[in-house]
Amino acid sequence: MAPALTPSSPASLPVSPSSGGGPAAVLLFDIDGVIRDVGASYRRAIVETVHQFSGQRPDPAAIDALKAEGRWNNDWEASLELLRRGGLGQPGRRPLPAFEALVEVFNGFYFGGDPDGDPSAWRGFIGQEPLLVERPFFEVLSAAGVAWGFVSGAEPPSARFVLQARLGLADPPLIAMGDAPDKPDPTGLLRLARTLAGPLGPEAPPVAYLGDTVADVLTVQRARAQQPGQRFLSLAVAPPHLQQPGREAERCRYEAQLLAAGADAVIPATDRVAEHLPLAPRGSRLR
Numbered sequence: 001m002a003p004a005l006t007p008s009s010p011a012s013l014p015v016s017p018s019s020g021g022g023p024a025a026v027l028l029f030d031i032d033g034v035i036r037d038v039g040a041s042y043r044r045a046i047v048e049t050v051h052q053f054s055g056q057r058p059d060p061a062a063i064d065a066l067k068a069e070g071r072w073n074n075d076w077e078a079s080l081e082l083l084r085r086g087g088l089g090q091p092g093r094r095p096l097p098a099f100e101a102l103v104e105v106f107n108g109f110y111f112g113g114d115p116d117g118d119p120s121a122w123r124g125f126i127g128q129e130p131l132l133v134e135r136p137f138f139e140v141l142s143a144a145g146v147a148w149g150f151v152s153g154a155e156p157p158s159a160r161f162v163l164q165a166r167l168g169l170a171d172p173p174l175i176a177m178g179d180a181p182d183k184p185d186p187t188g189l190l191r192l193a194r195t196l197a198g199p200l201g202p203e204a205p206p207v208a209y210l211g212d213t214v215a216d217v218l219t220v221q222r223a224r225a226q227q228p229g230q231r232f233l234s235l236a237v238a239p240p241h242l243q244q245p246g247r248e249a250e251r252c253r254y255e256a257q258l259l260a261a262g263a264d265a266v267i268p269a270t271d272r273v274a275e276h277l278p279l280a281p282r283g284s285r286l287r
């Protein structure tokens with residue numbers, strides 16, 4: 001991506017415009033599959049966790065199919081559900097693991113160290129997460145009057161690691177796992193939107209959410225139902241593992257599912273999101 005701005009200070013980025021009035025738009029991001037590629041980390045941790053307990057590795061399409069159902073945003077629960085569908089817990093088969101035991105195995109693969117400890121000691125798959133945007137991307141958004149933040153189901157240490165240590169965002173507005181009910185419950189999205197935009201309603205700037213799963217799209221639908229006067233925009237992008245050459249048909253199917261769930265637009269890549277934002281006139285809510 002060619003940055004349009006040169007970073008002026010390594011310290012912190014404004015999350016809302018410095019000139020008067022409210023933001024021109026609020027843009028909230030999912031993190032996994034949108035800000036970072038988790039094909040070799042979270043998704044691989046699902047595969048290896050299922051393998052550890054069942055002896056079988058689910059193929060990527062099985063994970064995509066599960067995610068397309070819209071209610072398996074939590075990767076621990078997704079792993080347990082894959083084990084259940086694989087027959088564990090049925091007569092004559094191994095029992096399903098306790099949830100806590102599964103989480104411990106999963107985090108061993110993903111963090112490979114104490115999640116609450118020093119990230120430099122982590123040896124797990126988290127070390128293999130290519131970034132899908134860089135810090136100047138957020139500087140361009142701020143300069144355009146866009147207030148941005150993150151609503152993710154990732155564990156807080158993992159979310160903070162990618163946003164702060166890897167992207168260099170000093171104090172990013174963030175709702176992570178445990179801060180609010182799991183998506184598609186819209187509580188976290190609505191809370192962060194209000195923090196950045198002020199009270200929501202017809203006078204507020206548009207609120208967009210960019211995600212990569214059906215659960216993300218449904219989160220916006222439910223936010224709309226709770227706040228009918230507010231303008232919401234559900235933007236979606238196919239995750240990186242479906243953007244590889246040779247996977248066009250799968251990507252096409254996946255994008256159709258996002259649109260069928262109610263996405264307003266499917267965009268080709270995260271760094272193209274600004275082209276799809278409706279920007280309210282700056283300060284338009286001031287009377």
Ligand SMILES: [Mg+2]
Nearest residue numbers: 030032033212
């Ligand atoms: Mg995601």
